[in-house]
Amino acid sequence: MNSISTLKRKIILVEDDEFDAEIMMMQLEKTLNANEEVKWISQGEKFLEYISDQEKVSQVGVVFLDLRMPKLSGIEILKALSAKLHKRSFPVVVFSSSRVREDIDTCYKLGANSFVTKPGDSLEFNETVSQMGNYWFNINQIPAS
Amino acid sequence: MEGVWKKLADNIPLSALIAILLDEENLEFEILYSNYFLSKRNGYAYEKVEGKKLREVFPPFYQGNLIVPSKMLEAIKKQESLSYTNWVYVDDIAGAVILDFTLVPLDQQRVAIITKNSNQLDEPEIKVAKQEKEHSRKAIYTSSWLCNEFGEYQFAPTYKDFFGLEFESESNILNEVLEKVDSNFRERLVFFRNQKMPLTQFEMVYRYHHPHKGDIWVREQMIDSWNGTGRISTVQDVSEKINEEVNIKGTNNFFTKLLKTSPDIIYIYNLLEGKNEYSSKFIFEEIGYSPKEVVALGDSFLPSIIHEEDWQMVLDHHSSTLPNLVDEEVAELCYRCIHKNTGASIWLLSIESVFERTKDGRVSKIFGIARNVSVEKEAEIMLLESRDQLQKANDFLQKVVKTSPAVTFIFDPGTCQIQFISENILGYSGYSSNELIKTNENAIRMVVEEDDWELMDDFMQNKLKQLDENQFEKLVFRIRNKDTGKISWFDSKMTIFEEFPGKRSNLIIGVAMDISKEVKSKRIAEEANQELQQFVYSVSHDLRAPVRHIESYAMLIKEEGENKFSKNGQKWLERIIYSARRQASMIDQLLNFSRNRHARLNKADLDVESLIHVIQENTERQYANYPIEWEISRLPSAHVDEALFTQVWENLISNAVKYSIKKDLIKIRIFSQERGEELIFGIQDNGVGFEMEFSEKLFNLFQRFHDNKEFPGHGIGLANVKRIIELHGGQVWAEGEVNVGASFFISIPK
Numbered sequence: 001m002n003s004i005s006t007l008k009r010k011i012i013l014v015e016d017d018e019f020d021a022e023i024m025m026m027q028l029e030k031t032l033n034a035n036e037e038v039k040w041i042s043q044g045e046k047f048l049e050y051i052s053d054q055e056k057v058s059q060v061g062v063v064f065l066d067l068r069m070p071k072l073s074g075i076e077i078l079k080a081l082s083a084k085l086h087k088r089s090f091p092v093v094v095f096s097s098s099r100v101r102e103d104i105d106t107c108y109k110l111g112a113n114s115f116v117t118k119p120g121d122s123l124e125f126n127e128t129v130s131q132m133g134n135y136w137f138n139i140n141q142i143p144a145s
Numbered sequence: 146m147e148g149v150w151k152k153l154a155d156n157i158p159l160s161a162l163i164a165i166l167l168d169e170e171n172l173e174f175e176i177l178y179s180n181y182f183l184s185k186r187n188g189y190a191y192e193k194v195e196g197k198k199l200r201e202v203f204p205p206f207y208q209g210n211l212i213v214p215s216k217m218l219e220a221i222k223k224q225e226s227l228s229y230t231n232w233v234y235v236d237d238i239a240g241a242v243i244l245d246f247t248l249v250p251l252d253q254q255r256v257a258i259i260t261k262n263s264n265q266l267d268e269p270e271i272k273v274a275k276q277e278k279e280h281s282r283k284a285i286y287t288s289s290w291l292c293n294e295f296g297e298y299q300f301a302p303t304y305k306d307f308f309g310l311e312f313e314s315e316s317n318i319l320n321e322v323l324e325k326v327d328s329n330f331r332e333r334l335v336f337f338r339n340q341k342m343p344l345t346q347f348e349m350v351y352r353y354h355h356p357h358k359g360d361i362w363v364r365e366q367m368i369d370s371w372n373g374t375g376r377i378s379t380v381q382d383v384s385e386k387i388n389e390e391v392n393i394k395g396t397n398n399f400f401t402k403l404l405k406t407s408p409d410i411i412y413i414y415n416l417l418e419g420k421n422e423y424s425s426k427f428i429f430e431e432i433g434y435s436p437k438e439v440v441a442l443g444d445s446f447l448p449s450i451i452h453e454e455d456w457q458m459v460l461d462h463h464s465s466t467l468p469n470l471v472d473e474e475v476a477e478l479c480y481r482c483i484h485k486n487t488g489a490s491i492w493l494l495s496i497e498s499v500f501e502r503t504k505d506g507r508v509s510k511i512f513g514i515a516r517n518v519s520v521e522k523e524a525e526i527m528l529l530e531s532r533d534q535l536q537k538a539n540d541f542l543q544k545v546v547k548t549s550p551a552v553t554f555i556f557d558p559g560t561c562q563i564q565f566i567s568e569n570i571l572g573y574s575g576y577s578s579n580e581l582i583k584t585n586e587n588a589i590r591m592v593v594e595e596d597d598w599e600l601m602d603d604f605m606q607n608k609l610k611q612l613d614e615n616q617f618e619k620l621v622f623r624i625r626n627k628d629t630g631k632i633s634w635f636d637s638k639m640t641i642f643e644e645f646p647g648k649r650s651n652l653i654i655g656v657a658m659d660i661s662k663e664v665k666s667k668r669i670a671e672e673a674n675q676e677l678q679q680f681v682y683s684v685s686h687d688l689r690a691p692v693r694h695i696e697s698y699a700m701l702i703k704e705e706g707e708n709k710f711s712k713n714g715q716k717w718l719e720r721i722i723y724s725a726r727r728q729a730s731m732i733d734q735l736l737n738f739s740r741n742r743h744a745r746l747n748k749a750d751l752d753v754e755s756l757i758h759v760i761q762e763n764t765e766r767q768y769a770n771y772p773i774e775w776e777i778s779r780l781p782s783a784h785v786d787e788a789l790f791t792q793v794w795e796n797l798i799s800n801a802v803k804y805s806i807k808k809d810l811i812k813i814r815i816f817s818q819e820r821g822e823e824l825i826f827g828i829q830d831n832g833v834g835f836e837m838e839f840s841e842k843l844f845n846l847f848q849r850f851h852d853n854k855e856f857p858g859h860g861i862g863l864a865n866v867k868r869i870i871e872l873h874g875g876q877v878w879a880e881g882e883v884n885v886g887a888s889f890f891i892s893i894p895k
Contacts, residue, residue: 017690019690019691019694019697019698020690020694023694023697026701097689097690118690120689120693120729120730120732120733121693121696121726121729121730121733122693122694122696122697122700122725122726122729123700125693125697126697
């Protein structure tokens, strides 16, 4: 079971807010296929550690990255990723409550593939998360591991 | 009188008589001889007068201003010939007569009187002649000789003195005189002397180089006896008269022409009497007085025509300047006259010189030419006035430059030389204006902060060279104080320097304002704005998210376990969700409001009408169950920030619908109007309206007039509208009536 699950394509949630992460996971699981799963990582450092593992990184389908996190922020993570850009094959979607122009521009400059602002309204929030999952795994083609 | 002499005397066309003194005291003479000419002319036979008393035969000799017998006596006493010209008397037979006569003493008792009739005169001219006679009397000096048929000469005793010669022998006298006659006349004189001219009077005037007096003019009259054997000659010194005539003749032609053609007023002014003695006719053209009127007015002429403001000046001129003129010197005076008829002020320029002096050398008459210079003078006055104004403007500008907090400068962008810079540069740069003006170093680089050198060079190379007149370029640059290192920011405007209107130079004039404070406060504002963004970010993340979580989890509970709750429990769960949503919505709107407050406007032309139609469609979808009647006028474009202006209309339209929702038919009217430099938009509804006393409060933040159940809301929407419109430089206001409706207006600068 474990070996199978490790082979599944993964959505990585880098999100320090446990509640947001839980709500997102609940929404995403409704849309996911059998060979796909969500992995939540609550700290930026742990995410960088995670993707430094060759085997693990090969299974990353898409990363949903929060910006405002203690210690390593989303921007810093993007910087770290862009420094070794040639190795990254997975898309990174910034999912943050920020709608500040500067943040958006910076993220794209640092190689973010998408930027989605977290809706304030909970229903909208749920809807957005569902659509994101749908898009990135069902509509969008994920690069092969 | 004997033989030849009598014949001669009888036949000359001169009146001649010889008288003998009888009574010295009573001036009684007896006529010894009267020639034929005299007798005939006076209607007497010459025989009849001989032996008679002079007084009986020629009463006029004893009348008038010259008593002839007294002169006869004088001639006898002095033993000198005396001559008089232009002696006037009125003869019963001949009328008014002017005589030139010569008295020649023959011995201690006898005297010859030779008279020549010069003119018959008209009555009025007699006065003039009298005056002239007075004048010439003193100047004439005469002498004579006689030559008999044997060629023997007899010279009057005065002859030597007359010619200023010491004669060795009488035989050589005529040749000695001839040597001193001017060579131009000598030949002619010799010619006449050698002619025989019986009964013909010969007269010639020649110049004689007098050994003592210098050149004199001599009139010599010679007349021969009827057979040419005798001759009598008289000489007169006529220098004074000739010189006068020469002067007058020399100037006469010129004057006549000048007087006739000159557009100037030519005049003779008697300085002693204060009268114009002569004025050319042009005086009438210029000031309306005829020359006759001028003379008639006498010394009241000048006071009546000179402008009162110039009168004192003219008086001073007459009392100080003119009396001190030396000959050939010219005095000028410009003054105003009042035209007799029009009353206009005429500017005259007088050029005056000495015309005549009294015996003691005082200036008595002035010759003057006056020209109307009104046009030139007025132009000059205008020029002076405009110069005066220019000077005032200049003074004003200098004061402005001195007191202005702005740095004013003129520089040559080619050489980077500063031609002028206001003194306040010292405080900013540490250099005084004198140190910077026309220094050989690059003065601009001396004061401008090094980081801005490139900017400055580029500005001078590219922007300034293409400047047109009336255009200016702006530049913000920094100045560094060389002593303190303090940097000051300047906002400057520069343009082509015109030395005077129309004369373009290649200099640039500029004014620079110290904007250091503004730059600093702007930087502070920017920092504050960034902090605020951070704050907003925090709020949205930290405050907003928990609210959403409440809602989300409440929803999850509702989905999974609604049935496990009592009716109350279910209601309370709903209320948790409702409150969370309400708070979330409020936070969203506040965030929005806060963001807008510090928004940077991104203005562009926006088609307001299209925008409103889009919002209209969205609104209709949202309120699909409510009938809405729209009345939307043609609306102009507006220069606004599209995103913010969209918020404004979303707010206004949703309000209009919201507060009219209880009506059977919601009526929304949207219209616009141009007012001066503003565009005004309005929206009118038929809703609950409001009381006018609250019309201003409507736009306050969190201000509500209805409870949340009746009309949900947070009291932020209109505050947001107001803020956005004010950001655009416009205004908002509202009109309303309870239960009739409300109208909201916004104005936007065009």
